[in-house]
Amino acid sequence: xxxxxxxxxxRLAKAALELYGERGYEQTTVAEIAQRxxxxxxxxxxxxxxxxEVLFAGSDVLQDLCVEAVAGAxxxxxxxxxxxxxxxxxxxxxxxxxxxxxxxQAVVGSHRELRERELIKLASLAAALAxxxxxxxxxxxxxxxxxxxxxxxxxxxxxxxxxxxxxxxxAQVMRETLARLKDVTLSP
Amino acid sequence: xxxxxxxxxxRLAKAALELYGERGYEQTTVAEIAQRxxxxxxxxxxxxxxxxEVLFAGSDVLQDLCVEAVAGAxxxxxxxxxxxxxxxxxxxxxxxxxxxxxxxQAVVGSHRELRERELIKLASLAAALAxxxxxxxxxxxxxxxxxxxxxxxxxxxxxxxxxxxxxxxxAQVMRETLARLKDVTLSP
Numbered sequence: 001x002x003x004x005x006x007x008x009x010x011r012l013a014k015a016a017l018e019l020y021g022e023r024g025y026e027q028t029t030v031a032e033i034a035q036r037x038x039x040x041x042x043x044x045x046x047x048x049x050x051x052x053e054v055l056f057a058g059s060d061v062l063q064d065l066c067v068e069a070v071a072g073a074x075x076x077x078x079x080x081x082x083x084x085x086x087x088x089x090x091x092x093x094x095x096x097x098x099x100x101x102x103x104x105q106a107v108v109g110s111h112r113e114l115r116e117r118e119l120i121k122l123a124s125l126a127a128a129l130a131x132x133x134x135x136x137x138x139x140x141x142x143x144x145x146x147x148x149x150x151x152x153x154x155x156x157x158x159x160x161x162x163x164x165x166x167x168x169x170x171a172q173v174m175r176e177t178l179a180r181l182k183d184v185t186l187s188p
Numbered sequence: 189x190x191x192x193x194x195x196x197x198x199r200l201a202k203a204a205l206e207l208y209g210e211r212g213y214e215q216t217t218v219a220e221i222a223q224r225x226x227x228x229x230x231x232x233x234x235x236x237x238x239x240x241e242v243l244f245a246g247s248d249v250l251q252d253l254c255v256e257a258v259a260g261a262x263x264x265x266x267x268x269x270x271x272x273x274x275x276x277x278x279x280x281x282x283x284x285x286x287x288x289x290x291x292x293q294a295v296v297g298s299h300r301e302l303r304e305r306e307l308i309k310l311a312s313l314a315a316a317l318a319x320x321x322x323x324x325x326x327x328x329x330x331x332x333x334x335x336x337x338x339x340x341x342x343x344x345x346x347x348x349x350x351x352x353x354x355x356x357x358x359a360q361v362m363r364e365t366l367a368r369l370k371d372v373t374l375s376p
Contacts, residue, residue, distance in 0.1 A: 148343065155332075156329045184330050186268070
């Protein structure tokens with residue numbers, strides 16, 4: 001095996017998700033993940049702290065993308081539009097990866113500790129979005145409210161996308177979910 | 189000490205919060221809580237499973253109040269108005285107890301495990317609200333979105349109330365926060 005492996009990180013993630021699905025998350029070892037990916041344990045630990053981290057590394061990337069999108073939105077953009085830009089940026093991360101995401105959600109959903117970690121990551125995303133909005137001069141409580149609303153749309157839109165027909169992409173589902181949120185806040 | 193103690197539960201909660209503030213949550217024992225309340229450990233365990241439960245017993249009461257309010261809202265009420273009724277019902281729980289709540293938040297906020305448990309309780313509240321809305325015939329994703337929005341208003345409104353001038357009551361702050369949420373969802 002050569003020392004340099006193209007996309008070792010992606011191969012490890014793919015191997016891990018396959019094994020978590022086949023054998024169960026608890027039963028899978030790092031050694032098995034590395035072997036399935038044709039890599040060493042040492043390489044695994046260069047990319048991930050542990051087997052749980054394989055499931056959550058994407059959450060940090062997602063948060064960075066969202067924060068950058070809020071910071072980069074036009075100065076004239078309303079807070080909700082800056083958050084819409086964040087959802088759009090986040091959606092791009094999942095292009096073409098719905099099967100991988102479904103496998104991941106199945107593992108996370110079936111372990112209490114992993115579901116709790118998911119909640120923590122979402123709370124961290126809300127806090128980061130609120131901070132990015134305050135940096136744009138949005139005062140409280142509008143900044144926190146808009147951030148929480150963004151995370152609500154992300155959660156609900158993401159779940160809807162996972163069961164939506166294959167041709168519907170995540171960005172589209174997110175836009176529709178945000179539009180729906182605007183509807184439900186209005187009393188008839 | 190007589191076998192019957194009026195409001196043993198409330199006295200235990202008050203004693204626990206005082207001790208958590210004075211000595212720290214980790215350092216406080218159930219024996220000390222019972223002693224401060226003038227009760228036995230046995231009585232403590234009739235009311236609470238452990239010292240953590242003292243901090244979270246209110247979350248279950250809150251959830252029940254919210255679900256009942258959604259179920260009891262007039263059939264003609266829009267989803268967001270049913271959730272507004274839930275926030276109103278929840279607010280009543282905290283009347284006159286702001287100092288107790290502040291002590292509780294200080295303890296929860298300073299321990300990672302307790303903050304995580306708080307997130308889990310809020311996620312459980314969102315799921316229960318969504319179910320109560322679906323029981324009113326609200327389809328998905330509107331039910332989940334409205335429920336998440338309700339929890340967002342609860343979180344942000346609650347935090348605002350804790351630092352608000354003393355004369356402002358929680359129900360009023362919740363109504364204003366919900367109104368603010370409606371504003372931020374509209375692009376100008």
